[in-house]
Amino acid sequence: MRREAKIALLQLIHVAAWAAYFTISRQVYNGDPSYLVRLAAAETLPTIAGLLGGWLSERYGYRVPLLIGIFEGIGLVLAGIYLGDGSLLLIIMFAASLAWSIAGPQIYAYTLTSSGGRGESLGIATAGATLGYTLGSLAPIPAAVLGGGPILAAMGATVIAVYIALAAMAGPSKPVETAGNGEGPGPLRFTGMIIASALAFTGVEIIGSVYMARLSREVGTTLYSIANAAAGLIGAVARPLAGRLVDEAGSTRVLAATLIAYAAYTLILDKSRGIAMALLWTLPLYPLLELSLVKHASSLAGEAMGTAIVSSSYSITGTILLVAGVLGLSGAPLLALAVSSFLLATTLILAVAPGRWRAGEVPPRGRGERNI
Numbered sequence: 001m002r003r004e005a006k007i008a009l010l011q012l013i014h015v016a017a018w019a020a021y022f023t024i025s026r027q028v029y030n031g032d033p034s035y036l037v038r039l040a041a042a043e044t045l046p047t048i049a050g051l052l053g054g055w056l057s058e059r060y061g062y063r064v065p066l067l068i069g070i071f072e073g074i075g076l077v078l079a080g081i082y083l084g085d086g087s088l089l090l091i092i093m094f095a096a097s098l099a100w101s102i103a104g105p106q107i108y109a110y111t112l113t114s115s116g117g118r119g120e121s122l123g124i125a126t127a128g129a130t131l132g133y134t135l136g137s138l139a140p141i142p143a144a145v146l147g148g149g150p151i152l153a154a155m156g157a158t159v160i161a162v163y164i165a166l167a168a169m170a171g172p173s174k175p176v177e178t179a180g181n182g183e184g185p186g187p188l189r190f191t192g193m194i195i196a197s198a199l200a201f202t203g204v205e206i207i208g209s210v211y212m213a214r215l216s217r218e219v220g221t222t223l224y225s226i227a228n229a230a231a232g233l234i235g236a237v238a239r240p241l242a243g244r245l246v247d248e249a250g251s252t253r254v255l256a257a258t259l260i261a262y263a264a265y266t267l268i269l270d271k272s273r274g275i276a277m278a279l280l281w282t283l284p285l286y287p288l289l290e291l292s293l294v295k296h297a298s299s300l301a302g303e304a305m306g307t308a309i310v311s312s313s314y315s316i317t318g319t320i321l322l323v324a325g326v327l328g329l330s331g332a333p334l335l336a337l338a339v340s341s342f343l344l345a346t347t348l349i350l351a352v353a354p355g356r357w358r359a360g361e362v363p364p365r366g367r368g369e370r371n372i
Contacts, residue, residue, distance in 0.1 A: 003114050004121050008128025014162045015129040017076055017155035019136025023228055024148040027140055030213040037325035040209045042090045044318030046098035047311050053102035054308030062110045062170035069103030069163035072096050076156030083149045105311035108294055109304040110170050119295045123243025127236040134232025140225050175304040192348045193297055194309055198316035199345035203262060205317060206338040211269055219278050227278040238284035242291050251296035256346050258288040263342040270335050
C-alpha cells in the first residue's frame with residue numbers, strides 16, 4: 001500500500017473521532033450559542049503550541065511530536081466520560097487541543113516530506129481525513145441509542161492507536177526543507193500569513209459551531225447527520241482535485257478566491273433554512289481553503305514550520321472567539337464578524353504575497369512555490 005494511502009486510512013480513523021466529538025457536542029449544547037463560542041475558543045486557543053511541534057520535527061524528527069498525540073486521544077476519551085459537565089469539558093478540550101496542536105499538523109508536514117512536496121499527494125492523503133469526517137458525522141445516530149459519552153470515549157481510544165502507528169511509520173525521518181533554508185518568509189510575510197490564517201479560521205469556526213448547531217435545529221437528527229456525512233464524502237472526492245488545482249494555479253490565487261467565496265457563502269447560509277441549508281452545507285469550500293493555505297505557508301517557511309504556522313494561528317482565532325463569547329455576540333454581529341474575517345484575510349494574503357504571485361503569474365515548478 002502506498003504511504004499516502006496508509007496515512008489516509010489512519011487520518012480517516014483520527015478525524016472520525018473528532019467529527020463525532022464536534023457533531024455530538026454541538027448537538028448537546030445547541031441551545032446555548034454563547035457556550036458554543038467559549039467551547040470553540042477552548043479548542044483553538046492552545047494551537048500556538050503548533051510552533052513547538054514544528055520545532056520538534058525539525059530538531060528530533062516527526063516521531064517525537066506524533067507520540068505526543070497520544071495525549072490528544074486520552075483527552076477525547078475523557079470528553080466522552082464528562083460530556084455532560086460543561087465547565088469540565090472546556091478544560092478537557094483545551095488540553096486535548098493542546099496535544100493536537102503539537103502532533104496533528106505534523107501529519108500534514110510528514111505527508112509533504114514523504115511525497116516530495118506535491119499538493120496533489122497531500123490532497124489524496126487528507127481525503128482520508130474527510131472520509132473520516134463523513135463517518136464520524138453519523139455518530140449522533142448511534143449516540144441517540146447508546147449515548148454520546150460512550151461513543152466519544154471509544155473513538156478517543158482509536159486516536160491513541162493512530163498516533164502510535166503514525167510514529168512507527170515516520171521513524172527518525174525529518175523535514176527535507178525547514179524554516180532555516182533559504183531566505184524564509186521574512187517578518188512581514190510571516191506576520192501576514194499567521195494573521196490571515198487566524199482570520200480565515202475565525203470565519204470557519206463560527207460556521208462550524210453556531211451554524212452547525214442551527215442546522216441541527218433546522219432539520220432534525222437524521223438529516224443533520226446525513227448533511228454532515230454528505231459534506232465529508234463530497235469533500236473527500238474534491239480534495240485530490242483541489243490539490244491539483246493548487247499545484248497548477250498557484251496557492252495565492254486559489255486561496256484568495258476561496259476566501260472571497262467563503263464570505264459570500266456565509267451571507268447566503270445565514271439566510272437559508274431547512275433543506276436549502278442542508279444542501280449548502282455540502283459545498284466543498286474547506287478543502288480548497290485548507291490545501292491552498294497549507295501549501296502557501298509551507299512554500300515560505302518549510303514543511304514542518306509552515307504547517308505549524310497555519311495551525312498555530314488558531315490561537316489568535318481562539319482569542320477572537322473568546323472575546324466574542326464574553327461579549328455574548330450572536331445574530332447579525334456574529335455574522336458580520338465571520339464575513340469581515342474572510343474579507344480581511346483575503347486583503348492580507350494579497351498584500352504580503354510576492355509580487356509575481358499577486359500579479360497572477362504561476363511560479364514554475366521547483367521554484368517559487370517549490371512544487372508542493
